[in-house]
Amino acid sequence: MRIKNFILVISLITILISACSKGPQPINYGEDECEFCKMMVMDKRYGAELVTDKGKIYFFDSIECLVGYLDNKKLNNNNYSSVWVGNYANPGNLIDASKAIYLKNDELRSPMGLNVLAVESVEQYESIFNQYGGKQLNFKDLFELVREM
8 A cells, every 4th residue: 555655646746847847848739729829739840839937838830929929928038937949850849949040931831921940950950951041040030020020
């Protein structure tokens, strides 16, 4: 009986710790709704997340929805724990938005039409840039682009 109780307590602690995590959680593509535009998050190349200081997670169907949400709510890095964007070169995997390399190219259509993608490394960026061209951006550049939409 002690072993069962011990296992139960450890399981509950594990669940509570993971529920309060300030890191990203997997996006349920086709089920999770974008916090900004209310559309279903569908494309694994473009999904994004915002994690609050309290561990609440907001999902977004595109980088531009994430940036629009941050801009409209007047949020800065003092208001949240972390921000994540989908890695175009490795669909379904999220990367730190502040460390990502962004590429704008109108041939590579994003869900909401800004046509910006994110990658994790210079190698990934160069591979896509060499194939399609475009303009390299950083996270701060995105705010101006979203305001111009």
